[in-house]
Amino acid sequence: MVDREELESVCKRRGFMWPSSEIYGGEAGFYDYGHLGARLKDGWELIWKDFFLGLNDNYHMIYTPNILPYRALKASGHVDLFSDIIVHCMRCSASYRADHLITDLTGKNVEGLNASEIEGMIKENEMKCPSCNGNFSEAEEFNMMFSLSIGPTGEHKGFLRPETAQGSYMNFFREYRALRRQMPMGLATIGNAFRNEISPRQGVYRLREFLQAELQIFFIPDTNDMTFEDMYDGKAEVTVLLDGEEEARRVRMDELEDLPVFYRSHLAKVYEFYREHMNLAPEDVRLRELSKEEKAFYNLIHFDVEINMPSLGGWKEVGGIHYRGDYDLTKHQEESGTKMSIPVNGTRVVPHVLELSFGVDRNIWAVLDRGYRLDEREWLSLPKRCAPYHVAVFPLVRKDGLEERSREIYKVIKREFRAFWDRSGSVGKRYARMDEIGTPLCITTDYETPEDDTVTVRDITSKEQVRVKVPELIDIIGSIIDGEKEFGELQR
RNA sequence: GCAGGCGUGAUCCAGUUUGGUUAGGAUUAAGGCCUUCCAAGCCUUCUGCCCGGGUUCGAAUCCCGGCGCCUGCACCA
Numbered sequence: 001m002v003d004r005e006e007l008e009s010v011c012k013r014r015g016f017m018w019p020s021s022e023i024y025g026g027e028a029g030f031y032d033y034g035h036l037g038a039r040l041k042d043g044w045e046l047i048w049k050d051f052f053l054g055l056n057d058n059y060h061m062i063y064t065p066n067i068l069p070y071r072a073l074k075a076s077g078h079v080d081l082f083s084d085i086i087v088h089c090m091r092c093s094a095s096y097r098a099d100h101l102i103t104d105l106t107g108k109n110v111e112g113l114n115a116s117e118i119e120g121m122i123k124e125n126e127m128k129c130p131s132c133n134g135n136f137s138e139a140e141e142f143n144m145m146f147s148l149s150i151g152p153t154g155e156h157k158g159f160l161r162p163e164t165a166q167g168s169y170m171n172f173f174r175e176y177r178a179l180r181r182q183m184p185m186g187l188a189t190i191g192n193a194f195r196n197e198i199s200p201r202q203g204v205y206r207l208r209e210f211l212q213a214e215l216q217i218f219f220i221p222d223t224n225d226m227t228f229e230d231m232y233d234g235k236a237e238v239t240v241l242l243d244g245e246e247e248a249r250r251v252r253m254d255e256l257e258d259l260p261v262f263y264r265s266h267l268a269k270v271y272e273f274y275r276e277h278m279n280l281a282p283e284d285v286r287l288r289e290l291s292k293e294e295k296a297f298y299n300l301i302h303f304d305v306e307i308n309m310p311s312l313g314g315w316k317e318v319g320g321i322h323y324r325g326d327y328d329l330t331k332h333q334e335e336s337g338t339k340m341s342i343p344v345n346g347t348r349v350v351p352h353v354l355e356l357s358f359g360v361d362r363n364i365w366a367v368l369d370r371g372y373r374l375d376e377r378e379w380l381s382l383p384k385r386c387a388p389y390h391v392a393v394f395p396l397v398r399k400d401g402l403e404e405r406s407r408e409i410y411k412v413i414k415r416e417f418r419a420f421w422d423r424s425g426s427v428g429k430r431y432a433r434m435d436e437i438g439t440p441l442c443i444t445t446d447y448e449t450p451e452d453d454t455v456t457v458r459d460i461t462s463k464e465q466v467r468v469k470v471p472e473l474i475d476i477i478g479s480i481i482d483g484e485k486e487f488g489e490l491q492r
Numbered sequence: 493g494c495a496g497g498c499g500u501g502a503u504c505c506a507g508u509u510u511g512g513u514u515a516g517g518a519u520u521a522a523g524g525c526c527u528u529c530c531a532a533g534c535c536u537u538c539u540g541c542c543c544g545g546g547u548u549c550g551a552a553u554c555c556c557g558g559c560g561c562c563u564g565c566a567c568c569a
Binding site: 397 | 560
């Protein structure tokens with residue numbers, strides 16, 4: 001069981017993350033990454049890029065701005081739909097989403113109505129506060145986007161983007177040509193998104209400024225199936241919680257035959273990413289299918305990736321696999337007049353989008369939550385490649401030339417790996433420090449080093465050591481960090 | 493946003509009820525001595541009452557306002 005406050009304490013004390021602008025009291029929904037958090041986040045992003053861009057030769061990174069003009073978000077639907085109509089009770093001052101109130105009372109779906117239309121319905125039905133029977137205030141529109149004015153006169157209206165996806169959609173056709181008209185095509189990006197959350201809570205879990213890692217896959221349904229079929233192993237097992245079922249269960253991918261191939265293949269790969277690269281146990285990660293009520297209107301199929309995080313009270317969403325159909329490209333085509341369709345078998349077709357979306361901050365927290373260990377030591381078991389430091393180098397004691405030799409070895413190693421050198425305190429103390437920040441390997445020069453040019457390599461998990469020759473260090477560290485070898489396989 | 497609780501060195505906590513010596517402890521950190529493998533020991537050292545205002549001879553302590561955090565409710569296209 002991981003205590004959230006204990007983990008937050010470690011994060012602050014050692015340099016992972018903490019509330020932003022804290023010397024001025026902070027502002028809810030914003031977090032800083034310190035020197036270790038930044039390394040951890042960079043490591044996570046590297047693994048993510050390697051894995052997801054590696055799925056297909058035609059999946060690529062792009063970067064687009066944080067600020068979007070009004071029309072882009074008008075087209076995407078965010079100006080009209082990424083907002084809630086709120087009413088307040090004038091007696092007990094509770095606030096409610098007006099559309100929920102009306103739907104609960106009348107059963108009507110009022111999505112898309114504006115504030116005055118909503119208010120009319122409230123008056124018409126003589127609605128009262130459910131908790132105290134008081135009267136309601138006027139309806140107010142609350143949009144979750146941060147609005148901006150662009151330019152000196154401020155006449156160009158814009159917003160901080162509420163999701164990174166729109167940048168990929170708007171670039172679809174230019175990249176389609178630049179990438180020589182290949183389908184499927186994937187545009188991935190890692191960048192900030194902004195939502196003016198009413199009540200940011202739970203540390204880094206719900207932020208007002210957060211980092212998304214997204215891959216938008218453009219494809220023509222039914223024609224690209226062979227490409228996707230080759231991508232995954234139908235015998236691979238995943239944990240799913242399907243809509244309408246009470247319990248998550250293990251299934252083979254090819255049992256999910258109701259899902260189209262393009263979707264099933266990426267679902268399998270997302271699960272593989274968490275099991276094999278984030279080192280999560282099968283019982284700690286699941287794919288949850290959202291019900292019709294939970295899904296956004298444009299999503300045809302939607303599974304969330306959920307990780308069991310005791311520090312946040314259980315299963316929490318860290319990503320989603322969204323089949324958005326042709327909604328996005330069609331909307332941008334209509335608003336901009338730019339052609340988004342491509343020729344297929346003599347007709348023009350607007351490609352469909354499969355979106356793989358990940359909240360980086362949540363994923364970082366998940367890595368820390370699932371990695372935190374408190375036994376006879378306090379330590380972090382991190383995926384080795386994203387650990388802030390891959391390897392630390394120490395002298396056993398600070399005399400007889402051991403310190404100088406350890407420094408020489410460190411200088412060689414740090415060219416290849418994220419490395420750390422320390423000489424303070426006792427060697428045990430230094431191991432303990434590295435345990436606390438999740439450094440997988442520690443190398444110590446001792447009295448045998450000057451005699452036969454060997455050092456000890458210590459494993460964070462078992463605390464065991466093996467003695468290896470200095471010239472072999474780079475290869476050995478590399479094979480452990482990359483997961484090609486387990487520490488236990490090294491010759492003792 | 494509402495209700496309740498809370499805010500003390502880097503971290504965690506005592507002190508606030510009943511205002512009154514240099515605000516205490518643990519951990520951590522830095523420098524040194526020592527040290528032949530898992531937070532040993534010794535010496536030295538840094539950092540604090542969330543912010544602002546008020547009451548008072550005197551405020552960490554009482555009052556008002558603000559900010560933040562926690563829990564619940566609401567919210568999370």
